[in-house]
Amino acid sequence: MLIGGTVSTPPASLRLRSTLNPQNAVSQSSQAAFPSPVPRQPASYSITDDDLKSRGFLFRRTAEGLNLDQLNSVFVAVGFPRRDTAKIEVALQHTDAMLWVEYEKTQRPVAFARATGDGVFNAIIWDVVVDPSFQNLGLGKAVMERLVEDLQRKGICNIALYSEPRVLGFYRPLGFVSDPDGIRGMVFIRKQKNRK
Ligand SMILES: CC(C)(COP(=O)(O)OP(=O)(O)OC[C@H]1O[C@@H](n2cnc3c(N)ncnc32)[C@H](O)[C@@H]1OP(=O)(O)O)[C@@H](O)C(=O)NCCC(=O)NCCS
Numbered sequence: 225m226l227i228g229g230t231v232s233t234p235p236a237s238l239r240l241r242s243t244l245n246p247q248n249a250v251s252q253s254s255q256a257a258f259p260s261p262v263p264r265q266p267a268s269y270s271i272t273d274d275d276l277k278s279r280g281f282l283f284r285r286t287a288e289g290l291n292l293d294q295l296n297s298v299f300v301a302v303g304f305p306r307r308d309t310a311k312i313e314v315a316l317q318h319t320d321a322m323l324w325v326e327y328e329k330t331q332r333p334v335a336f337a338r339a340t341g342d343g344v345f346n347a348i349i350w351d352v353v354v355d356p357s358f359q360n361l362g363l364g365k366a367v368m369e370r371l372v373e374d375l376q377r378k379g380i381c382n383i384a385l386y387s388e389p390r391v392l393g394f395y396r397p398l399g400f401v402s403d404p405d406g407i408r409g410m411v412f413i414r415k416q417k418n419r420k
Pocket residue numbers: 241302352353354355358359360361362363364365366386387388390391392393394
C-alpha cells in the first residue's frame with residue numbers, strides 16, 4: 225500500500241483511543257504567547273507523547289536500549305518467524321527511521337515499526353508490530369502516525385508498505401491506499417527447480 229502469544233484484554237486504564245489531546249487542544253491560543261519547550265506535535269496525532277507517557281509508554285526513535293531478544297519475542301508472539309538477532313541488528317543499522325514503545329513498568333518493547341529507503345524520495349515501512357497483550361490500545365496507530373510524520377519531515381513523499389489482507393483496515397485510516405492509479409506491487413519469488 226502507498227500513502228496518499230496470548231491475547232489478553234487490555235486494562236481499561238491503559239486505553240488510549242478516547243483520550244483527549246490536551247497539548248494539541250491548547251496549542252492554538254497559548255503557543256504564540258508562550259512557546260512550548262517541547263516540539264509541537266501535529267494536531268493529527270490521535271494521542272500525544274505526554275498522554276502516552278502518563279500511561280507508562282515511552283517513545284524511542286533509536287535502537288539504543290532496545291533489547292533485540294525481547295523485540296524478537298514480540299515478532300514471534302504476533303506470528304512472525306523468529307529471526308537471527310545478529311541479523312536484526314544489521315537490519316536496524318540499515319534502517320532510516322524507527323519507532324518503538326517501551327513499557328516503563330517492564331522496560332520491554334511493546335510496539336515497533338521501522339522504515340528503510342533512500343533517505344530522500346522513497347521509504348518502505350516494515351515490521352509493524354504491537355505485543356498482543358498491548359493491542360487495541362491505540363499503540364499501533366500512535367507508532368504509525370509518528371513514523372509517517374518523521375519520514376514526511378525528511379521530505380520523503382513516496383511511502384509504501386506491504387499489508388496482509390487482514391490488516392488493510394488498520395492502514396487505510398492512516399492514509400494508505402491500495403493500487404493507486406492502478407500501480408501494483410510485485411515481489412520476486414524464486415522458481416522451484418523441478419526434481420527428477
Ligand atoms: C496490526 C497491529 C499493528 C495494530 O496495532 P494495535 O495497537 O492493536 O492497533 P490500534 O489499537 O492502534 O488500532 C488503531 C485503529 O485500527 C483499528 N484496527 C486495529 N487492527 C485492525 C485490523 N487488523 N483491521 C482493521 N482495523 C484494525 C482499531 O480498531 C483502531 O480503530 P479506531 O482508531 O477507529 O479505534 C497489531 O494488531 C499487530 O501487531 N498485529 C500483528 C502483526 C501484524 O499483522 N502487523 C502488520 C503486518 S502487515
